Amino acid sequence: MEKKELFTISALTENKAGLLNAVTIIFTRRKLNIESINVSETEVEGVSRYTIVVYASQHQAELVVKQINRLIEVLAAFLYRNEDIYYQELAMFKLPTEVFLNGNTIEAIVRNNGARILVIEEDHIVIEKTGHRDEIKALHTHLKPFGVLEFVRSGRIAISKSKRKTDSFLRELEAENINNL
Amino acid sequence: METLVKDSNKQPKPSVKGATPVKVTGSEAIILSLLSEGVNEVFGYPGGAIMPLYDELYKYNQQLTHYLMRHEQGAVHAAQGFSRVSGKVGVCIATSGPGATNLITGIADAQVDSTPLVCITGQVPSQLLGTSGFQEIDIIGISMPVVKWNFQVTSAHEIPEALAKAFYIAASGRPGPVLIDITKDAQFGELEFSYQKCEGLRSYKPVPKLDISAVGRAATLINQSQKPMILCGHGVLLSKAGKALKSLAEKADIPVASTLLGLSAFPPTHPLNVGMLGMHGNYGPNIKTNEADLLIAVGMRFDDRVTGKLESYAKQAKVIHIEIDQSELNKNVQADVAVLADAQQALQAITTLVQANKHTSWLAEFEACNAIENQKVNQPELYPTQGAIKMAEVVRMLSEKTKGKAILVTDVGQHQMIANRYYQFNSCNASVTSGGLGTMGFALPAAFGAGVGDVKRQVIAIAGDGGIQMTIQELGAIAQYKVPVKIIVLNNNFLGMVRQWQQLFFDKRYAATELVNPNFVAIAKGYGLQAKGINQRQDLDSALNELLASKASYFLEIKVEREENVFPMVPSGASVSEIRLA
Structure with a gap:
């Protein structure tokens, strides 16, 4: 295999x-x-x-x-492969607003993990994190003890490290086709 | 909102009706588009959702002949047979729902055997899409894995462009089937018609630019090789590269072996022709695959029926793979030099860089293998003196009597392998068979299409007693249109190839392979065809003469030896060098 x-x-x-x-x-x-x-x-x-x-x-x-x-x-x-690209995923965590009652812990976790608080409502808050999957996982682990109500993560988006521009690439494709006729 | 991608070529082209656009219905636009593409024959079957188109076919019957088959599967196989012998795009028409799903087997067959088709299906009115309306089926979704391209037309004005793209995509690059699904309201709708042939799409490069450095590296490998072998595939026929292949083979003195679908690209009597590759191919090319130092594979895809066990396939050899479909390169066999190109272009370029050479002793090794196969297998098969009639002797006599000039349309199974082993194809595109998909029932309707597609050559369908019964109703089409197809059923009262495997690999447990057959001759006569049945060797010669001499279609049932086996054989999963002669 x-x-x-x-x-x-x-x-x-x-x-x-x-x-x-x-x-x-x-x-x-x-x-x-x-x-x-x-x-x-x-x-x-x-x-x-x-x-x-x-x-x-x-x-x-x-x-x-x-x-x-x-x-x-x-x-x-x-x-x-991962080394050829810049890539990110986006995650959102919903937690009860009471998590703020534990002093600064949540705020520290958010700051240390490069996340941000998206909304604060009366009964829930949403924390947003952009990063690699392991970073999102790490944040999830930190937040778990506080009772994550809901968690959602996007698929990966990626952009290559090469300098090619999409529109010039398309122009090349169009030119090639004409040459081949 | 989905729209068709506008092609780069913007200047208006005259329509068939003249330079100025004319107001027509969607159905008439379909007909005018077909005529603009040079289509004169279509195969089909009507039904509710395609009736507007049939109404126009009625009006245009002088310019466009519609052949009413007896089943949509018959229509698509006929279109395949038509295309395979004529090189043109085959066109078939069916209605929505079951009409469309009945096309699928043939579409899949055409996809794997690279046959250009445009299949037009009717669809329920667009407002009923997705409602499970009567005879509504998502044929776009169903056909997606087996088409080269498909598109649903929901508005009349999309028709000319959709069909222009369809013909362009079907025929260019590695050919394949395209399906255009047209809703009934689009057929009834009106548009300003003008036709512009599609000449390119930015997202699709059918003919890759020839890589000169790959050509150079290929030539170097050929020049260095002591034991080269050419594997000639279907792509040689599709790119009309027979001559170019012959030039290369002759200049560098390289033996040529063909795949099943590559047969008839290289003359059978040529001293460099060493026969057929694959599971039931010839002894020499199979054995020598694992002794050659270079394989030059042209327009073929290293199918498992050719390679046998991949782990022990030509490991000692360098491989040059010339192929137009990038997805076939390095798929099954890793190429030392991959040439992504049209076969003819690549062969011509390589030949100019190749030095004249002689491989006398290498070629003699094939001769020696050939002698062994000839003695152990071929002679007893081709010239039996007692017992029941053998399939091979029928094919030999047909080959002799037609001087190899006929088109042979075969079904799937033992008779297919025997017919393609022993018929000496003396013209190009002369073997029409279902190779990749192995579709039983292919031969009869494909022979009908071949008969329509090539009126100069004699068309002979050969089928077994199993396969013929899968599409036997197409005798009706043959009778109705008086297409002079000759039909031979080699009847052994068994599903012979499956029985052979049961005998060899399942301890003779003949599960569901014995057939109780109808009176085939009576059936053919019932359709109004001339028909005869024989079971004695002494009647064979005159029966074949009668068949071939007949101006009209003729049905001949030949009772053959019941438990005949096809050899040589590379058992499934074995290496090509483990080929068995008995």
Whole structure:
């Protein structure tokens, strides 16, 4: 068995209904679990970015990226290890407002973990944290004893460390196509 | 809101009706789009949600011939057969719901065997989408894993562009099936029609730019090789690279082995042709795969039926893989030089850099293998003197009588392997078979399509008694349109290939493989076809003569040996070098 690791797949695509389905069945077919998926618009109108995190062997991950690249509406798909990208997740923790009764503890935890208090309502507060998964986990561990009412975490979003701009990349793709005719 | 991506090419093109846009209905726009793409034949089956289109087909029947099949599966296989022999995009039409789902097997078959199709399905009116309306099915979702591209049209004005993209995508790069689902209201709706062929999409690069450095590295490997072997795949036929392949093989004196779908790309009598690869391929190319020092794989995908056990496949050899689909490179077999390119372009470029060479002793090794196979397997199969008729002798006689010039459309199973082993294909695109998906029931409707797609060559369908019964109703289409397809059923009263595996690997426990068959001849006659059945060797020659001489379609049932096995055979999961001759 080849060693499995966490990979981030980033794909630029045309904005087409149904494409998400086409992308996810590539994983389903190989019985690969998607750890997280995020789809959003990019700085270029009509172009979406998929950010998919998958736990797989390198060979499997490479095959999946090739299959994604093969989809007609996919402009380009890339495979990254953590060291190739800047990436973040966002988490929100809902706690009872009474946590403030324990003096400064909560405030200290928030400060030490680089989180922030998003809202304070009469009966609950929401703490927001942006960071890597282990950082969010660490904060969760700190907050647990105070009674976390609800916890939600987003999928990963990532941006590559290369200097490439999306729109110039698209122009290159368009130029290439004309040359190939 | 979803819209079709606008293509870069913006200048208006004249429509079939003239340069100025004309106001037409969506259905008429479908017909005009098909005509603009040069389509003259379509295969289909009507139903509620596609009736507006059929109404237009009625009006345009002089320009566009519609063949009414007896099942939507028949329509899609016919479109496949049409495409495989003509090189054109095959078109089939079905209604929504069950009509559409009945296409799926053929679409999947076309996807894995790289056959360009445009499948048009009717859909319930757009306001009923998602309501489980009568005959509503999410065919876009269902077909997604097996199409190259699909698109749902919900408004008439989207039709020309959707179909232009469909034809472009289906036929370019590695060809494949495209499905366009068109709601009934879009068919009834009106639009200003003008047609503009699709000439490119920024997100899709069908023909990769040839990497000159990869070409150079490939040529170097070929020049250094003592024991090279070419693996000729379907891509050679699809890119019309037969000549280029021959030039390379002859210049560097390299033996050529073909995959099942690559058959007919390289002449059978050429001294460098060493036969077929794979589970029931020839002895030489299988054994020598694990002795070669270089494999030059062209337009093929190292399917498991070709490679056997991957862990012991050609580990000693360097591999050059020429392939147009980037996702096939380094998928099953790691390439030392991967050439992402159109086969013809790559072969031509490589050939100019390759030195003339001779591999006499290496080629002699194939000869030696061939002699062994010939003595142990082929001769007794091809020239039996007693016992029941053997499938191989039927194929040999057909091959001799047609001088290898016929199109052979085969079904799936023992007869398929035997037909493709022993027929000497003397023209290109002459073997039409379901390779990757192994779809029983393929042969009869695909032969119908082949007969429509190529009126010059004789089309012979060969099927087993199992497969023929999966789509036997298409005898009706053959009779109705008088397509002069010759049909041979090799009847052993068994699902022969499964029975062979049961014999060899399941201690002869013949679970559900014996068939009690109908009177095939009576059925064919019932459809109004000429038909005959034989079971004696002495009748074979005259029966085949009669079949081939017939101007009209002809159905011949041949009772063959019941428990014949196909050899050589690489047992499932074994290495190619463990190929068995008995």
